[in-house]
Amino acid sequence: MSKTYTIAEVLNQKVPVDSEVVLKGWVRTRRDSKAGFSFIALHDGSCFSPIQVVAPNTLANYENEILKLTAGCSIVVHGKVVASPGQGQSVEIQANSIEVLGFVDDPETYPISPKHHTLEYLREHAHLRIRTNTIGAVMRVRSCLGQAIHRFFHEQGFYWIHTPIITTSDCEGAGEMFRVSTLDLQNLPRKENGQINFAEDFFGKETFLTVSGQLNAESYCLAMSKVYTFGPTFRSENSNTSRHLAEFWMIEPEIAFANLLDDAKLAEDLLRYCFKAVLEERADDMAFFAQRVDKDCITRLENILQHNFEHMDYTDAIKHLQNANKKFDYPVEWGLDLQSEHERYLAEELVGKPVILMNYPKDIKAFYMRLNDDGKTVAAMDVLAPGIGEIIGGSQREERLEILDQRMTECHLNPADYQWYRDLRRYGSVPHAGFGLGFERLVSYVTGVSNVRDVIPFPRTPKHAQY
RNA sequence: UCCUCGGUAGCUCAGUCGGUAGAGCAAUUGACUGUUAAUCAAUGGGUCACUGGUUCGAGUCCAGUCCGAGGAGCCA
Numbered sequence: 001m002s003k004t005y006t007i008a009e010v011l012n013q014k015v016p017v018d019s020e021v022v023l024k025g026w027v028r029t030r031r032d033s034k035a036g037f038s039f040i041a042l043h044d045g046s047c048f049s050p051i052q053v054v055a056p057n058t059l060a061n062y063e064n065e066i067l068k069l070t071a072g073c074s075i076v077v078h079g080k081v082v083a084s085p086g087q088g089q090s091v092e093i094q095a096n097s098i099e100v101l102g103f104v105d106d107p108e109t110y111p112i113s114p115k116h117h118t119l120e121y122l123r124e125h126a127h128l129r130i131r132t133n134t135i136g137a138v139m140r141v142r143s144c145l146g147q148a149i150h151r152f153f154h155e156q157g158f159y160w161i162h163t164p165i166i167t168t169s170d171c172e173g174a175g176e177m178f179r180v181s182t183l184d185l186q187n188l189p190r191k192e193n194g195q196i197n198f199a200e201d202f203f204g205k206e207t208f209l210t211v212s213g214q215l216n217a218e219s220y221c222l223a224m225s226k227v228y229t230f231g232p233t234f235r236s237e238n239s240n241t242s243r244h245l246a247e248f249w250m251i252e253p254e255i256a257f258a259n260l261l262d263d264a265k266l267a268e269d270l271l272r273y274c275f276k277a278v279l280e281e282r283a284d285d286m287a288f289f290a291q292r293v294d295k296d297c298i299t300r301l302e303n304i305l306q307h308n309f310e311h312m313d314y315t316d317a318i319k320h321l322q323n324a325n326k327k328f329d330y331p332v333e334w335g336l337d338l339q340s341e342h343e344r345y346l347a348e349e350l351v352g353k354p355v356i357l358m359n360y361p362k363d364i365k366a367f368y369m370r371l372n373d374d375g376k377t378v379a380a381m382d383v384l385a386p387g388i389g390e391i392i393g394g395s396q397r398e399e400r401l402e403i404l405d406q407r408m409t410e411c412h413l414n415p416a417d418y419q420w421y422r423d424l425r426r427y428g429s430v431p432h433a434g435f436g437l438g439f440e441r442l443v444s445y446v447t448g449v450s451n452v453r454d455v456i457p458f459p460r461t462p463k464h465a466q467y
Numbered sequence: 468u469c470c471u472c473g474g475u476a477g478c479u480c481a482g483u484c485g486g487u488a489g490a491g492c493a494a495u496u497g498a499c500u501g502u503u504a505a506u507c508a509a510u511g512g513g514u515c516a517c518u519g520g521u522u523c524g525a526g527u528c529c530a531g532u533c534c535g536a537g538g539a540g541c542c543a
Contacts, residue, residue, distance in 0.1 A: 029503080029504085031500090031501095031502050031503065031505065032500090032502090033499095033500060033501065033502060034498090034499065034500065035500070035501070035502090037501085037502095038502090039501080039502050039503065041503070050503095052502085052503070054501085054502095070494085071493090084501090085501060086501050086502065086503070087501090087502095087503075088502090088503055089503085106477095106494095107477095107493085107494060107495090108477055108493075108494045108495085108512085109477050109494090110477080110493095110494095111477080111478090113477070113478065113492085113493050113494085114492095114493075114504075115478065115479080115492055115493060115504075116478080116479070116492085116504090117478065117479085118478085118479075118536095120535065120536065121478070121479090123535095124535090175541070175542065175543095176541090212543090233543080235541090235542080235543090237540095237541055237542075238468060238541090239468095239540085239541060239542075240468085240536095241537090241538080241539080241540090241541090241542095242536090242537080242538095243542080243543080244541080244542070244543080245543090248543070249543095250543060251543095329539095339539090339540090340538090340539075340540090341539095389542095389543095390542070390543065391543075392543075393542075393543065436542095436543055437543070438542085438543030439543085440543080441543060442543095451536095452543095463534095
């Protein structure tokens with residue numbers, strides 16, 4: 001009785017030559033030889049490469065089935081692992097029998113023909129695009145990165161916190177929110193003044209999908225010291241760019257007894273750990289990206305592993321930009337937020353590697369960021385990556401209640417809406433810090449696949465929620 | 468949402484000055500071959516995004532609509 005293996009196991013020589021094996025997968029290509037056999041490139045997603053199956057014309061179903069195999073057909077192969085006499089692979093499978101599980105209805109209109117397709121085209125066939133080299137490789141790297149992130153935090157003594165998806169707070173402040181409701185849209189309950197009566201809604205008040213787990217993570221941080229979230233996040237902004245999704249995944253660590261420098265070090269350590277893991281575990285997929293997508297993607301990661309991230313104060317960044325021998329479309333002045341072109345100049349031209357910008361003016365940052373002693377800046381940091389821009393945004397949190405209240409008022413927020421968040425500052429408050437890492441932006445940066453819609457399985461963007 | 472560019476065969480694209488719709492790949496058939504993005508030959512394949520307009524005549528010019536991409540803003 002032969003055992004079923006993955007193609008990765010066979011190609012990585014975990015199975016000795018002459019072993020009898022069963023392989024299951026999908027046909028990539030078929031080439032017929034009049035010497036009395038066909039070559040089938042079989043793929044099962046376990047690694048980048050397909051394996052070559054040699055199907056002799058003595059198979060019972062050779063004429064009526066094997067010769068009709070086209071890209072996308074699913075088969076089960078029973079055969080022997082043999083050294084390959086041909087170029088291009090060390091081993092191949094000499095088939096004893098091949099069972100066809102599913103043919104492709106109409107090969108001419110099968111969307112994934114064995115040729116080049118644009119990423120835009122593949123996006124419109126999101127349920128089948130995983131069968132291509134590019135998207136398959138992206139998803140293996142994505143999985144590798146996700147596992148690496150959990151492993152990194154686990155090794156560092158962090159606890160993974162599952163913060164809620166549904167939130168009653170519309171004050172998270174990070175963007176437009178999707179409403180969650182069970183009210184009948186055709187027949188909304190009204191109060192006497194004509195406003196919608198959310199008391200009759202499922203939760204008895206207005207609810208939304210989360211735009212950030214940070215506030216909840218802070219609560220757990222102030223009991224468990226080192227925590228992180230890793231989950232879906234939703235923003236209903238009408239953003240149409242290669243860097244934005246309405247549904248995306250975000251990693252948000254939160255550390256107690258920590259300041260901004262601890263936060264920056266954590267961000268750098270995490271990214272470095274992830275890059276190392278991908279280079280070690282997905283060398284096959286990365287080699288493909290380097291060949292077909294972005295020739296610098298491997299050397300870029302290798303260089304980062306050898307050098308520290310550049311640290312730069314916002315104030316110094318403004319000086320650098322003002323002294324730059326370059327015309328910017330938007331003005332550079334202390335107190336103004338940096339535009340994409342500015343961030344790009346700093347990361348790509350001035351420094352040429354990731355930059356951690358710190359200590360921004362308080363007026364352009366969120367209320368929860370800790371006020372510095374100068375009274376003008378807050379302990380915020382952004383990690384800017386060449387080619388993609390902001391990949392991480394974080395800060396030391398304001399742990400002093402009076403100052404937090406004052407900052408909320410300045411930001412036109414009502415402290416009464418944040419009672420539980422304020423409680424954290426009333427009962428054993430400690431300095432703490434955290435950041436948000438956009439998972440899709442990380443995958444995009446690592447692979448060189450420049451649109452985040454191509455690095456998430458089923459992208460949600462304005463007007464797009466098919467599949 | 469704003470700006471720019473685009474939509475022609477299953478896919479990637481060309482299409483000149485407004486005058487009979489083209490190529491490569493894919494598919495089908497055949498030849499050849501331990502092949503590997505195989506090679507060679509033949510064949511089939513079109514609502515030129517949609518609607519309207521100008522014109523003897525529109526893939527081509529004009530208007531509107533829909534869809535896509537890139538950039539910007541928002542941010543991760």
